[in-house]
Structures are given as structure tokens and as C-alpha cells.
Amino acid sequence: MSPSAAPAGAPVVLLTDFGTRDWYVAAMKGVILARAPRAVLVDLTHEIPPQDVVAAAFTLAASTPWFPRGSVFVAVVDPGVGSRRALLAAKADGRYVLAPDNGLLSLVLAQATRATVVRISNRRYWLPAVSRTFQGRDILAPVAAFLAGGGSMARLGPKATGVQTLPLPVVHRRGTQQVGRVVHVDRFGALITNLRGGPGRPGWDVRYRGRRVPVVSTYSEGKPGQLIAVVGSLGLLELAVRNASAARLVGGRRGDVVHLERAPADRLRR
Amino acid sequence: MSPSAAPAGAPVVLLTDFGTRDWYVAAMKGVILARAPRAVLVDLTHEIPPQDVVAAAFTLAASTPWFPRGSVFVAVVDPGVGSRRALLAAKADGRYVLAPDNGLLSLVLAQATRATVVRISNRRYWLPAVSRTFQGRDILAPVAAFLAGGGSMARLGPKATGVQTLPLPVVHRRGTQQVGRVVHVDRFGALITNLRGGPGRPGWDVRYRGRRVPVVSTYSEGKPGQLIAVVGSLGLLELAVRNASAARLVGGRRGDVVHLERAPADRLRR
Amino acid sequence: MSPSAAPAGAPVVLLTDFGTRDWYVAAMKGVILARAPRAVLVDLTHEIPPQDVVAAAFTLAASTPWFPRGSVFVAVVDPGVGSRRALLAAKADGRYVLAPDNGLLSLVLAQATRATVVRISNRRYWLPAVSRTFQGRDILAPVAAFLAGGGSMARLGPKATGVQTLPLPVVHRRGTQQVGRVVHVDRFGALITNLRGGPGRPGWDVRYRGRRVPVVSTYSEGKPGQLIAVVGSLGLLELAVRNASAARLVGGRRGDVVHLERAPADRLRR
Numbered sequence: 048m049s050p051s052a053a054p055a056g057a058p059v060v061l062l063t064d065f066g067t068r069d070w071y072v073a074a075m076k077g078v079i080l081a082r083a084p085r086a087v088l089v090d091l092t093h094e095i096p097p098q099d100v101v102a103a104a105f106t107l108a109a110s111t112p113w114f115p116r117g118s119v120f121v122a123v124v125d126p127g128v129g130s131r132r133a134l135l136a137a138k139a140d141g142r143y144v145l146a147p148d149n150g151l152l153s154l155v156l157a158q159a160t161r162a163t164v165v166r167i168s169n170r171r172y173w174l175p176a177v178s179r180t181f182q183g184r185d186i187l188a189p190v191a192a193f194l195a196g197g198g199s200m201a202r203l204g205p206k207a208t209g210v211q212t213l214p215l216p217v218v219h220r221r222g223t224q225q226v227g228r229v230v231h232v233d234r235f236g237a238l239i240t241n242l243r244g245g246p247g248r249p250g251w252d253v254r255y256r257g258r259r260v261p262v263v264s265t266y267s268e269g270k271p272g273q274l275i276a277v278v279g280s281l282g283l284l285e286l287a288v289r290n291a292s293a294a295r296l297v298g299g300r301r302g303d304v305v306h307l308e309r310a311p312a313d314r315l316r317r
Numbered sequence: 318m319s320p321s322a323a324p325a326g327a328p329v330v331l332l333t334d335f336g337t338r339d340w341y342v343a344a345m346k347g348v349i350l351a352r353a354p355r356a357v358l359v360d361l362t363h364e365i366p367p368q369d370v371v372a373a374a375f376t377l378a379a380s381t382p383w384f385p386r387g388s389v390f391v392a393v394v395d396p397g398v399g400s401r402r403a404l405l406a407a408k409a410d411g412r413y414v415l416a417p418d419n420g421l422l423s424l425v426l427a428q429a430t431r432a433t434v435v436r437i438s439n440r441r442y443w444l445p446a447v448s449r450t451f452q453g454r455d456i457l458a459p460v461a462a463f464l465a466g467g468g469s470m471a472r473l474g475p476k477a478t479g480v481q482t483l484p485l486p487v488v489h490r491r492g493t494q495q496v497g498r499v500v501h502v503d504r505f506g507a508l509i510t511n512l513r514g515g516p517g518r519p520g521w522d523v524r525y526r527g528r529r530v531p532v533v534s535t536y537s538e539g540k541p542g543q544l545i546a547v548v549g550s551l552g553l554l555e556l557a558v559r560n561a562s563a564a565r566l567v568g569g570r571r572g573d574v575v576h577l578e579r580a581p582a583d584r585l586r587r
Numbered sequence: 588m589s590p591s592a593a594p595a596g597a598p599v600v601l602l603t604d605f606g607t608r609d610w611y612v613a614a615m616k617g618v619i620l621a622r623a624p625r626a627v628l629v630d631l632t633h634e635i636p637p638q639d640v641v642a643a644a645f646t647l648a649a650s651t652p653w654f655p656r657g658s659v660f661v662a663v664v665d666p667g668v669g670s671r672r673a674l675l676a677a678k679a680d681g682r683y684v685l686a687p688d689n690g691l692l693s694l695v696l697a698q699a700t701r702a703t704v705v706r707i708s709n710r711r712y713w714l715p716a717v718s719r720t721f722q723g724r725d726i727l728a729p730v731a732a733f734l735a736g737g738g739s740m741a742r743l744g745p746k747a748t749g750v751q752t753l754p755l756p757v758v759h760r761r762g763t764q765q766v767g768r769v770v771h772v773d774r775f776g777a778l779i780t781n782l783r784g785g786p787g788r789p790g791w792d793v794r795y796r797g798r799r800v801p802v803v804s805t806y807s808e809g810k811p812g813q814l815i816a817v818v819g820s821l822g823l824l825e826l827a828v829r830n831a832s833a834a835r836l837v838g839g840r841r842g843d844v845v846h847l848e849r850a851p852a853d854r855l856r857r
Binding site for chain 1: 598631633634646650652654774775807817820
Binding site: 087090264 | 326335336337338339340341343344345346347348350351354355358367368396397398400448449450451454455
């Protein structure tokens with residue numbers, strides 16, 4: 048679509064819990080641009096709640112499929128910085144993801160058709176001096192630049208074994224019912240579940256916190272103040288209130304149980 | 318100024334009310350970069366108050382003139398997502414602007430010397446699967462990539478008719494007085510009006526909320542705590558307090574009436 | 588690392604107190620891209636507390652060394668906009684920095700091995716019309732584009748004399764003790780001092796607000812709720828609490844006195 052002599056650089060996509068008030072993100076970008084001047088820097092978010100690895104894992108997995116193959120994600124939510132936990136580089140369905148070995152990669156790896164993971168141990172691709180407190184800048188940023196410039200992941204270190212995973216909630220079937228969980232609350236207060244929505248789910252209801260919640264096709268079908276369930280943009284059922292926060296309305300939070308079941312017959316007849 | 322073999326990609330400028338905590342903006346960027354790898358992504362803002370189409374329209378119109386021709390703006394503040402409202406593509410003085418048909422384009426079109434608008438209906442330039450809840454990612458992002466890559470707007474759909482417009486406040490003349498409105502409150506608490514300022518407006522005063530407010534040339538002429546009127550960077554008169562919030566000081570808000578009138582003769586003599 | 592026909596554009600790095608809610612930052616970016624379409628725009632931060640020149644100077648100096656030579660920094664924290672203070676362009680160890688003459692350059696110049704500073708006075712590189720209220724857009728942005736495109740700093744104006752400097756706290760020695768200050772509080776609540784940390788500083792303690800604070804190698808050595816001192820990513824000693832805010836725990840703030848001294852002999856023996 049945009050043919051040209053020189054190829055565009057690879058996207059390098061950053062996710063952290065650093066916020067954007069200090070110089071931490073910029074220092075990482077400087078290191079990347081010094082080594083891969085054509086890299087296309089993208090901020091995924093820097094507002095992951097401090098050290099919330101679960102939120103980071105979800106946000107990362109929601110984003111990677113939309114980026115072109117060859118993109119490099121750098122995820123730094125790292126309560127254990129400076130300790131002995133490893134740093135990992137994964138290749139999942141053609142995208143690279145760099146992260147500490149603390150479960151952050153769980154969802155990206157779970158959703159990938161093909162994935163390989165190495166342990167980042169070859170100091171040749173790090174900054175010459177590595178601090179104990181900012182490995183995002185000193186190790187992950189130069190390694191991202193190496194990959195964005197076409198470097199081979201195999202040179203970063205040996206295949207990783209025993210990669211940490213988060214205890215991800217799974218969907219249980221109970222007769223015709225499905226029992227899932229709220230896995231993320233977004234900034235609009237939508238309660239995103241791990242229940243897969245078919246197209247529209249006609250004739251189904253969600254049961255949540257003692258309420259029966261209709262599954263509708265789009266937010267605009269909700270009445271003011273009404274809790275509805277919609278198949279969101281990730282293909283997952285989410286509980287929402289049109290133009291308001293479902294989380295605040297019902298006091299919902301990550302981990303809540305959600306039931307998906309056939310709507311009563313009388314509802315269907317109408 | 319920077320000659321080179323390969324042309325730089327077009328700026329693609331994003332304005333939303335999505336915030337930057339979740340993956341929504343990043344997903345749009347991923348879609349754009351997958352189809353227009355040379356696009357230069359710029360965040361206008363993602364902090365439009367949720368569904369505040371008026372603030373979005375103002376912020377958009379304040380920005381477009383500063384970008385080069387060929388830039389592509391994508392504006393997603395869309396209370397009606399998933400309903401039957403159309404999506405539009407405009408070309409206004411050489412810049413493209415994509416937005417839902419909800420008034421968001423009003424000010425950009427009003428200030429343009431030349432403008433054309435089409436309805437985005439040709440599914441060929443959309444993502445293959447379009448969700449009901451995230452048309453910014455599934456329709457506007459790939460269409461933006463198409464335009465950024467040099468595609469022709471005419472191929473997106475037919476000429477739009479009956480484009481929605483916001484009821485924009487106009488300036489009334491009453492004798493030598495001009496009566497305008499506060500049209501935007503910025504994050505510093507400056508109350509931006511729709512009154513055009515000449516250079517300096519010597520000999521004029523603003524009357525606002527029962528106060529007589531001197532028109533001065535620059536913020537630094539204001540005394541601490543003093544409400545002043547300045548011709549701001551958009552060429553519009555704004556009410557401000559040096560190093561403080563005018564909005565908070567006087568309880569000002571969008572829609573407030575503002576009078577511009579000759580200063581009393583004794584003031585002029587001094 | 589990424590060889591290609593066309594050279595990548597220079598990074599243009601923006602630091603302001605504008606926030607990201609309005610169009611101010613975007614207008615600057617539009618002006619830059621219109622004149623230097625290959626520039627690589629980076630947001631250092633736009634969340635400097637309004638008009639906090641000291642925080643801006645620190646944040647800027649913490650970032651510049653990580654960016655490649657030829658990068659152009661534009662720093663707009665400018666209580667005196669529109670007044671007679673000059674605008675400056677500095678070249679410090681190969682990076683350009685544009686800023687008002689209000690002390691913002693103090694730390695960048697202090698840490699540079701080689702630096703030259705000119706006064707930006709040649710209107711040829713400004714926008715044709717310069718507002719009184721937004722010189723960042725009308726003067727600094729086009730000048731940044733000029734430098735990013737390879738322009739010579741000498742053409743911007745004459746050598747600057749009497750450049751404003753901030754009263755920067757220095758470290759005093761008192762016997763074997765060093766007496767420094769908290770110079771920055773980051774968004775995690777870490778209290779960053781101007782005391783240089785050697786690698787690990789074994790056998791040293793910090794004394795701060797009546798507490799004796801152990802110097803450790805990494806955050807993860809801290810016990811929950813324990814105030815520790817770590818050599819941070821800038822090579823400076825910082826006071827921190829693992830996974831919590833040291834500033835909130837002890838009520839610490841910029842300017843606080845901090846003592847670095849030998850740990851008591853009995854501690855060393857253990």
C-alpha cells in the first residue's frame with residue numbers, strides 16, 4: 048500500500064507501569080532509537096496499575112494480534128527487578144515479546160498457534176553497564192532494538208524452560224450453562240469476562256451478582272442505567288452500562304463469577 | 318528541509334475519548350501500521366471527556382491547520398457506536414478527517430476554505446470482520462491507512478448529504494459591543510471564547526460574570542489572582558489568570574456569555 | 588544495526604507542562620512534521636507540574652544521555668512566556684536542547700563535557716506569525732525542525748551570555764560524611780538524592796529524617812514497609828520502599844537534607 052525504496056522500521060511497542068510523568072519511558076526510547084533509528088515506537092500503555100502482572104498480561108494479549116508480524120513488544124511490569132528472575136524473549140505468531148519471567152507472557156503464549164521462548168542471557172546485546180534497578184532500559188531496550196533491526200532471537204540465549212504462568216481462570220460447563228469469570232475491568236468500567244460470545248448470542252442471558260443481564264448486540268441497545276452484556280471487541284462477553292461504569296454500578300471486580308445460560312422461554316417468544 | 322530518497326509517510330493523528338490505560342488506542346495503531354508501515358502516528362489526545370463531542374470538535378479544529386496537507390485525522394468520540402449513524406471521511410483544506418456523523422466534523426468543516434465529505438460505505442477498505450463495538454479499529458483505522466498510503470477518498474463511498482452539525486454559538490453585535498460565548502475550557506482553566514481578537518485589542522475590555530476584565534497582550538501582564546483577557550494561540554480571546562485557573566476562580570464554564578466592548582474613556586487616557 | 592538507503596530522521600523529544608488533554612502538544616508536532624517530515628517524535632513527558640522549572644531541568648538531564656547524538660530536545664516550561672526572557676538553543680555533548688532562558692538548561696549544561704549556547708533571535712526559522720502566548724509552537728517547533736533537518740545552530744542567533752541557572756544543591760563533605768539533598772521525587776514516591784552511589788556502597792548508611800537507612804543493592808532486598816537506599820538508574824542514591832511510596836511513608840520532599848555515612852562497625856561485622 049505504501050511502496051518505497053527503504054523498508055519501514057518495525058514497530059516497537061512498549062507496555063509498562065511506569066506512568067508518563069518521569070523520564071523512565073523516554074530513556075528506554077532513547078536507547079532503542081540509538082540502536083535502531085528506524086524503529087517505529089508505539090506506547091501501548093504506561094498506566095498498568097503498579098506491578099499488576101495480571102492486568103499487564105491481559106492488555107498485552109489484547110493488543111499483539113493487531114500488530115504486523117515482526118513487531119517487537121517490550122513489557123515491563125516487574126515486581127522482582129534486580130532479583131534472580133529471568134528475562135524472556137518470546138516469538139508468538141510472528142511477533143516478539145520481551146518480558147520478565149513472572150507470568151506476564153501467559154496469555155500471549157496461551158493464545159498463540161506457534162510460540163518459542165528463550166532466556167535473555169547473552170550480554171552482547173545489552174548495554175555495557177547494567178544497573179540493578181532499570182533492566183528495562185539496560186537489557187530489554189537494546190535487545191528490542193536488536194530484534195527490530197532484524198536480529199535473530201536465537202542469539203539472545205538458550206531455550207527457556209519452566210516459564211512462569213499465571214493461574215488463568217477457565218470456563219466451566221455445567222449442563223447448558225457456562226461459568227466464567229471477570230478477567231479485566233477497563234477504564235470505562237466494562238467488566239470483560241472470559242466467556243466467548245458467538246455472534247449476538249441470541250436467546251442467551253448472563254447471570255451476574257444476582258441479576259439477569261440480557262445479551263444484546265451493541266451498547267446503544269442498552270437503556271440508561273441498564274446493565275447489558277455485549278460481545279466486545281476481543282470476542283469476549285462484557286458487562287456494560289451505556290455511557291456509564293458497570294463496575295461502579297454493581298461493584299464488580301476482576302475474579303467475579305459470571306454465568307451464561309439460555310434465556311427463559313417467555314423472553315424468547317417476545 | 319530534509320531531502321531524502323524515500324518519502325516520509327503521512328501523519329496519522331488520533332483523537333479519542335478512550336484514555337491511554339487500555340489497549341484500544343494501540344489496537345488502532347497496530348491496524349494502521351500493518352497496512353501503512355510508513356505512517357507517522359501522532360496522538361492528538363485520548364482524554365476527551367467521555368462522549369463530549371463538542372470538546373472533540375473544538376480540539377480537532379484547533380489542531381488540523383498546523384499539520385501538513387495529506388495528514389489523516391481519525392476522531393473517535395462516538396456515543397452511537399454500533400447504531401445506524403454513518404461514518405464519514407472529509408477532506409478539508411488538504412487534510413483528511415475521519416469521524417462518526419455526530420457533529421464532530423462541524424468546526425473543521427466550518428473553518429475550511431474547501432471541503433468535501435463522503436460516507437464510508439465501501440467494505441473493501443475495512444477489516445474483513447467488523448465488530449459492533451469497535452468501529453474505530455475495524456473501519457476507521459484501515460481506512461486511515463488507505464488514505465495515508467495515497468488512496469483516493471472517492472473510493473470510500475458516495476458523497477455525504479445531510480451531515481450532522483453541532484449548534485455552534487455565534488458572535489452577535491449589539492451596537493459597538495460583541496456578545497460571544499465560552500466555547501472551551503482548557504486544562505489550565507483558561508476560558509476560550511469565540512470572540513476574535515485583533516492584535517492586542519487596545520482600548521477594549523471584556524465583561525464577564527459581572528466583572529470588567531482588561532484585554533492585555535500577554536499572560537505575564539496579569540497580576541497574581543487577576544482575571545485578564547488575552548488573544549490566545551488560536552486567535553481567540555481567552556480569559557485567564559496568570560499561573561492559576563480562571564475557570565476555578567470565577568466558576569466559569571462552556572456556554573457562558575462574554576461581552577467585548579470599548580474600555581471606558583478614563584482608562585484609555587491613562 | 589539497521590542499514591538502509593534513506594537515513595532515519597532525528598529524534599525530536601518534547602518536554603512540557605501542557606498535559607495531554609488539549610491540542611497544544613499536537614500543534615507543536617504538526618509544525619515540526621510540516622517542516623521535517625522524517626523527524627521521529629518522542630514525548631519525554633507533558634506532566635511536569637505546571638511551571639516547575641526545577642522538575643523539568645532534572646527530568647531533561649536524566650533523559651538526554653540516552654538519546655543518540657543529533658537528537659533535538661524541546662523543553663517548554665515557561666512561566667515567563669511572552670515576556671522579555673530569551674529563548675535558547677544549546678548543543679550539549681552532541682544533542683540539541685531548546686528552552687526558555689529560565690534555568691531549565693542548568694543541569695544539562697552542568698553535566699555536559701562540551702556545550703555551546705546561542706540565543707534564538709533569527710526570525711527566518713520561526714513561523715511567519717508569532718503569537719504572544721505560544722512560542723513553543725511558533726518559535727521552538729520550527730527551530731527544532733530546522734535542527735532535525737540538519738540545519739546549523741549557529742544560524743539561529745548569537746552566542747548566549749549570562750544564561751540563567753538554577754541554584755542547584757551541591758554535596759558537602761563533613762569529615763567522612765557527605766551531606767546532600769533530595770533533588771527529585773518520582774511518581775513512585777522514590778526520593779532521589781544528589782549523592783553519587785558507588786557500586787553497592789557496602790558499609791554505608793544513609794541518615795534521613797532521624798532514621799538510619801541501609802544502603803542495599805536492589806529494591807527486592809527491602810522488607811515490606813522498610814525504607815531503603817539504593818543506587819538508582821541515574822547512578823544517584825535514592826530512598827525507596829519496595830512496592831510503596833517512600834515520599835508518603837516519611838513525608839519526604841524535594842530539598843530535604845540527606846546524610847551518607849559509614850555504617851556502625853557492629854553492623855559491618857554481621
